[in-house]
Amino acid sequence: MIRVILPQHLRTLAHAGAEVTIEVEGPVTQRSVLDAIEARYPMLRGTIRDHVTQQRRPFLRFFACEEDLSHEPPDAPLPDAIASGKEPFLIIGAIAGG
Amino acid sequence: MSKVRVLVGTRKGAFILTADGKRDKWEVSGPHFAGWEMYHVKGSPADPNRLYASQTSGWFGQIIQRSDDGGKTWLQPGTPPGEVPTPGPPKPASNKFVYDTSDATGKPLTTHQFYDGTQHPWEFKRVWHLEPSLTDPNTVYAGVEDAAIFRSTDGGENWKELSGLRGHGTGPKWQPGAGGMCLHSIILDPSDPQRMYIAISAAGAFRTDDGGKSWKPINRGLRSQYIPDPNAEIGHCVHHIAMHPARPGVLFMQKHWDVMRSDDAGDNWKEISGNLPTDFGFVIDVHAHEPETIYVVPIKSDGEHFVPEGKLRVYRSRSGGNEWEALTKGLPQKDCYVNVLRDAMAVDSLDKCGVYFGTSGGQVYASADAGDSWAPIVRDLPAVLSVEVQTLA
Numbered sequence: 001m002i003r004v005i006l007p008q009h010l011r012t013l014a015h016a017g018a019e020v021t022i023e024v025e026g027p028v029t030q031r032s033v034l035d036a037i038e039a040r041y042p043m044l045r046g047t048i049r050d051h052v053t054q055q056r057r058p059f060l061r062f063f064a065c066e067e068d069l070s071h072e073p074p075d076a077p078l079p080d081a082i083a084s085g086k087e088p089f090l091i092i093g094a095i096a097g098g
Numbered sequence: 099m100s101k102v103r104v105l106v107g108t109r110k111g112a113f114i115l116t117a118d119g120k121r122d123k124w125e126v127s128g129p130h131f132a133g134w135e136m137y138h139v140k141g142s143p144a145d146p147n148r149l150y151a152s153q154t155s156g157w158f159g160q161i162i163q164r165s166d167d168g169g170k171t172w173l174q175p176g177t178p179p180g181e182v183p184t185p186g187p188p189k190p191a192s193n194k195f196v197y198d199t200s201d202a203t204g205k206p207l208t209t210h211q212f213y214d215g216t217q218h219p220w221e222f223k224r225v226w227h228l229e230p231s232l233t234d235p236n237t238v239y240a241g242v243e244d245a246a247i248f249r250s251t252d253g254g255e256n257w258k259e260l261s262g263l264r265g266h267g268t269g270p271k272w273q274p275g276a277g278g279m280c281l282h283s284i285i286l287d288p289s290d291p292q293r294m295y296i297a298i299s300a301a302g303a304f305r306t307d308d309g310g311k312s313w314k315p316i317n318r319g320l321r322s323q324y325i326p327d328p329n330a331e332i333g334h335c336v337h338h339i340a341m342h343p344a345r346p347g348v349l350f351m352q353k354h355w356d357v358m359r360s361d362d363a364g365d366n367w368k369e370i371s372g373n374l375p376t377d378f379g380f381v382i383d384v385h386a387h388e389p390e391t392i393y394v395v396p397i398k399s400d401g402e403h404f405v406p407e408g409k410l411r412v413y414r415s416r417s418g419g420n421e422w423e424a425l426t427k428g429l430p431q432k433d434c435y436v437n438v439l440r441d442a443m444a445v446d447s448l449d450k451c452g453v454y455f456g457t458s459g460g461q462v463y464a465s466a467d468a469g470d471s472w473a474p475i476v477r478d479l480p481a482v483l484s485v486e487v488q489t490l491a
Binding site for chain 1: 133134155156157158159160161174176191193194196
């Protein structure tokens with residue numbers, strides 16, 4: 001079980017709470033986690049990653065285990081603590097005013 | 099008794115204001131989609147309960163919302179309300195606006211001019227304007243930034259670019275205005291389903307006579323001092339276009355500077371700024387029953403986006419332009435420095451015609467007597483981006 005924390009506006013869109021849980025088969029990576037999130041919550045497609053390029057939207061960042069993983073390759077393994085569900089994977093809106 | 103429903107998009111959510119035909123007591127519903135920029139909310143002329151809304155965010159991108167019950171409940175098309183999503187094949191992507199790069203349409207993905215004059219690739223940013231079909235509630239057009247027009251024929255579930263517009267070939271000369279390179283005006287001709295008008299800031303106005311397959315620029319007569327050739331075919335910063343449905347060949351335009359008029363479907367334009375105190379502005383609209391009565395809100399200048407002299411004045415011409423009268427009754431005439439953006443004025447079709455507009459200060463003003471007098475419906479909303487009105491039986 002993977003735990004993912006969504007930013008407030010995406011919780012509203014997904015009709016979900018702050019923390020959602022998903023199952024990922026195979027390697028636990030940013031890509032596989034986000035694929036699972038979008039499969040579970042199709043209304044979030046395009047809000048975290050670009051529809052076509054699959055690149056992270058520029059004002060979003062990914063954190064886990066107190067580290068900024070935003071610029072890690074999407075297919076790099078996430079920390080074991082994420083794969084085991086001990087720690088959540090955080091999707092965070094950058095602080096940019098407004 | 100008739101009712102009116104005013105659909106307001108703001109920087110931080112959407113609001114729905116309703117009243118009976120007297121238009122003196124209002125109910126306010128909202129914020130819908132609190133915290134999101136709501137660029138535009140518009141109802142289908144063919145089914146007034148069908149509303150479309152553009153919900154955007156610099157963080158999370160574009161969302162399309164639809165209501166089938168007049169704004170009581172909303173859904174992202176393709177995702178029924180209240181449904182607990184389940185894993186499975188991808189559902190329709192109502193927020194997927196992908197520029198057409200197919201061979202069949204000539205790969206019109208080109209570059210456009212950036213602020214500094216260099217060439218820049220097209221990048222989708224948001225939907226500025228949603229224009230529902232006059233006859234089919236499931237067909238709706240979207241004007242987007244970077245400038246292009248998309249169409250959905252399934253209630254907003256899937257979108258396809260009408261790429262003949264960018265395929266026109268002048269794309270490398272289009273450039274963004276201060277608000278971005280947006281396609282902000284879409285006008286459907288009720289007498290000819292093949293004819294549409296659009297406008298882009300800053301490229302100009304275009305017309306299609308074949309349902310969106312091909313487009314031609316219609317900017318002859320526009321003169322813009324801020325571009326190298328003031329009379330160029332392309333490059334004019336058109337802010338808004340309006341048309342009376344009974345006279346679809348007559349168009350009115352608020353350009354960056356200059357208020358303009360065309361009597362031949364945009365082929366030729368002439369200036370009608372007349373005695374306006376300034377002819378810079380964003381909105382322009384036409385009286386519902388008098389095709390020669392038009393409204394603008396003059397703004398001081400391109401460098402000072404607020405009303406001149408601290409006075410909020412709507413100007414009305416009853417002669418199709420040139421002769422303008424200031425409408426001030428009920429509007430602040432002292433210490434007022436708001437702006438009124440391009441999609442933030444609308445008219446109802448009651449008798450007398452109601453006129454509505456929203457300001458950057460969060461006020462939505464209404465006139466139930468064609469502009470003779472005004473009163474605020476609400477005073478303290480977030481900055482208003484758009485105002486549309488539905489007249490309900």
